[in-house]
Amino acid sequence: MEVAMSECLIELCDAGVQVSGKELLGGVNLCVTQGEHLAVIGPNGAGKSTLVKLLLGMHKASAGTVQIGGRDVSSYPRRELARMIGYVPQLLAAEVPYTVREFVEMGRYAHGDRDAKAVDEAMELVEVGEFSERVVATLSGGERQRVCIAAALAQEAPLLLLDEPLAHLDPGQRIEVQRVLRGVREEVTLIAVTHDLGWMQRDFEHVLALQAGGVKFDGSVRDLMAGEVLGELFGSAVMDQLGRRLV
Template sequence: MLSVEALAFGYGAREVGAGVSFTLGAGEVLCLLGPNGGGKTTLFKTLLGLLPAQAGRVRLDGEDLSRWSRRRVARALAYVPQAHAAFFPFTVRAVVLMGRAARLAPFAAPGRADEAAADMALATLGIGHLADRIYTEISGGERQMVLIARALAGEPRILVMDEPTASLDFGNQTRVLEQVRRLAKTGIAVVLSTHDPGHAFLCADRVALLHGGRLVALGTPEATITRESLRRVYGVDVAVVPLPEHGCSVCTPILA
């Protein structure tokens, strides 16, 4: 469905990364791992068309996304930021309804179908009870779920999630990752970034390791997340401990 081909990305003449290639199929979760400053957010902005590619291409169903209108891109790909500063006391339902913007004609007001899509997104994530709450007054974990619901309301084919578990407590991190897996089962493709390699074992089909703007490994979590690869990318010693009874592994740093 989505094909990234020898992509180079950055800001103006400054290159942040290059030579990045991968594919993403319907219902697949790709987890992007890498240190701060490694190019993850810049790569996401390029995938979304917010930054022009310096080289290479991003294709969806074989079509070059750089030739698509912003409205068409927004209908296919939805973005979930790692943080969102809200300054106005919108209700949660109103925030989620904003995700329908790409589906509306210019200057048109949301109709019943749009309101139904927003309510469906809230119900899908199990947060319908928050609909009438004020967005600025709910918890950080609840706001993150609302941002995912806002993205879902636009009925995208692909979700791009920039560190969706950042600043969340342990329980809310788990809930967000559970929702990622559930959304993938409905056929939505997801590409997300995280700073916790263990998250990839919980929700990802494949893992891409980004270091210095280059893709240094791509494959299943079991094949890609190893003691050696994490030492190379993060510069620290890490133990990767399999949990056979749970079908996953945990990662923990080894202190000198």
């Protein structure tokens, strides 16, 4: 799917989500261009995962529009959407009964092939080759997370959507996953929900901050750091800590 640089690959106009009469997200406007790296931040319960589900078509917009590649998300057949979006959940369920290689091969499902080259490259990049024949259920949380990222990379989707991909990783693995994500192809658009503000600062150019189901900030990391939004979202101590680390 080719999208000109100036256009939005993802565009939300006044989008909202209601579940059982409760508004989880409302009035969200957003434009993410191809190749952009967007961090979605906000306090617990702000609506970040709800936004991810909206982009994945798991939630229907109850208001406004959600477009990917100029088309409404709800108009995509499931397989076509799967070809476009590589999704990495917070933590892959422990009971997956497949081997690592089989699971990464499933990343090719939407393409209808098992392209060994794409699978091997993804496994190599995330360094899961050493346990390729192990059953996923026997892996640690961090190892499973890397396998999930490998499957999303094998998918060769133009959009990677990650919901707190570092949440269950030890400090060394976090650095490793950050390195891998930094190395994804230039044209890949990356959207990551994260509570790791250091990572946001280092590796993202665009930030969407949500609060209580609405947009609190949409702009560059530089502008976010220059303003008061982080303090308002998380408390001034967070700002102080980040400030100290930045200097």
